[in-house]
Amino acid sequence: MNQAISITMLDGVINRTIETVETSKSQIFEIAENARQEGNSLKFDLHELRQEIAKVISKVDELELSYRRARARLVLVSRNFNTYTEEDIRIAYEEANRIQVELSIYRERENNLKKRRNDLERQLRTLEETIERAEQLVTQMGVVLGYLTGDLSKVGAVLEEAKKHQLMGLQIIQAQEEERKRVAREIHDGPAQSMANVVLRSEIVDKMLRNDRILEAQMELHELKEMVRLSLADVRRIIFDLRPMALDDLGLVPTLQKYIQTYEDRTKISVDLVVFGVEQPLQSSVKAALFRLVQECLNNVEKHAGASNVQVKLEFLEEMLRLVVKDDGVGFDKEKQISKGSSFGLLGMRERSQLLEGTMELQTSPGEGTRVMFQIPVKF
Template sequence: MTERQTAALNGGSPLLDLIEESRKECEQTQKELKEIQVLIQQSSAEVDKLVQRSSQITTKVHQMETNIDTYPRQDIKETYSAAKEAQTRLFMMRGQLEQLQSKQQNLEKYAEYLRKFLEVSEQIAYTGPSAEGGASVGEQTIVRIIEAQENERLHLSRQMHDGPAQSLTNLILQAEICERLFDVDPARARIELGNLKNAVNTTFQKTREFIFDLRPMMLDDLGLIPTLKRYVQDFEEKSGLSTNLTIMGRERRLPPHTEVTIFRVVQGLFKNISQHANATHVQVNVNLEGGDIGVSVEDDGSGFDVVDAMASVRQRKTLGIAAMQEQVGMLGGQINFESSLGRGTKVRLEIPAVG
């Protein structure tokens, strides 16, 4: 390591803190990959055993069918039952193996993204500070862009794995079970087919929700206010929380980047409320009067210590709040958090109408 690199490391800049956190995340990811590899090996071995077991039972079934009249009825029933059980266990284990392999692929991609991020950010950090004694605006922007991209990719990867990918794997498994059952137990197969139809419908609805969370098409087509109305209504139906949206001023379109930023902040706040706040009511106010756009989101939940939360933000431990601050700040706006333990939380943001 050069003298300049050593000096940079001793500087304790936010970039170097981020690099250190990324190194730890990279180590944790490699650890998870090793654990998954062990599980994949174990699952593969189990699949091989089940394939052999299923093959043996299938051979026995064929032999029995050739001389069906010579076998007692109970033996026939037990053999078919064993064949069905072996096939079901094999399908389930194959599904589990596919899920592990999918998770392994996602983690490998994430590890590669981390490696590239560390490579670029270390080049920036170890080049040395700018003439003013700190990182340049350009360097800070690069770091923010890379960090935002990697966080979003990780978020999407986990959402895809836990949502559509998981559901589709289950659908394939159910379809294979139905196919096998039609030859063995048609009545049971019809029941499973009905379950499969319900599962397809549920998966379709979840996929639509996933697409809406990624990028609501109506945000581009109709604008912020109609999208917020739809989102608040859906949130109330799914969470069971009493939710109210109040619009002050004439509804109008805002610059696209302003609409996206406001929607993402509100979306993030709602997710925090549903996961952590233990609230019963949420009030959202949007003020379109005047030169700035004002938005407030207030809940009656458990609240939190703002001082501790802001300290975590400065230490890059609370990326959700940090991301909101950066998104709003890039548009020349401000976001303020008012909260205390047991007294709920109120978040206010103001963004210039033209940015």
């Protein structure tokens, strides 16, 4: 009875904590979004300001040339007062003085515009730092929520099990949050920035059309079209990384072939895909898991192995599917890596294979490359 009351009280405390963390996370996200919108507005103002500065600088250069000519004219008529009349001298003096005054005004305007530009650039840097700090806080809170929102119906058993798997759980959640952050960053730095730029350029085109600058507007629209096309390609790439639709449409092997081709083009690492047996229909979850295992292995090769060649072997057996990924890289000390606690990529792959009721075997040593083998039971 006391245990039930304790668990109920613990549930209440955890639920209130979850609500507080979620509220704080939403508020931080709102701060980041507001800062991002203000940043986009500042970028637009900065773009307009830089254009205006360029025009003022051009005008200053023009006036400086005119002033030199007017000064030369004034010197000429002053020295040759027998040739020129007093009226000529007065006109030359007034012209030189007029240009000098206008030049001073434009120089002052140039200095003021540059000061304003520098202020806007400082504000923009401050906003970008605010956004980065807010994103870090959201990621950290996501890790906390990942633990707090777990199944608490059997707290005693969960706590006991958590002692055994605490390190693995923390690392897996951290990896998930980092992956979410990576996707968010890709969207923010790619399509989101491009769309913000499209809005900015659209406003510029609108101004051009209102000023009857048709040819410039057409050129700007052509660049907009190319920008949207590149943004669409970025979105499709991000979608493919999240969940390749070709898995359901084409199957596992063609999707791996397509991914490996892109991987080779990007990394210049040669990957040989070998398939034994005939590909059989697999459950969607199994296909996705196998694809992720290959993806994770190749990512590890790219980041850590220093390899030139990789072999990916996929073997369809009776009620069993075997996947082997072998590289000719530098290898590593497996026990030392695990003891350092920096092997959550390996732990994640092992966890994924265990969810499929399969096994994972790792063979590696310094200077000897790495071989990872997965055996997954399946029913065709």
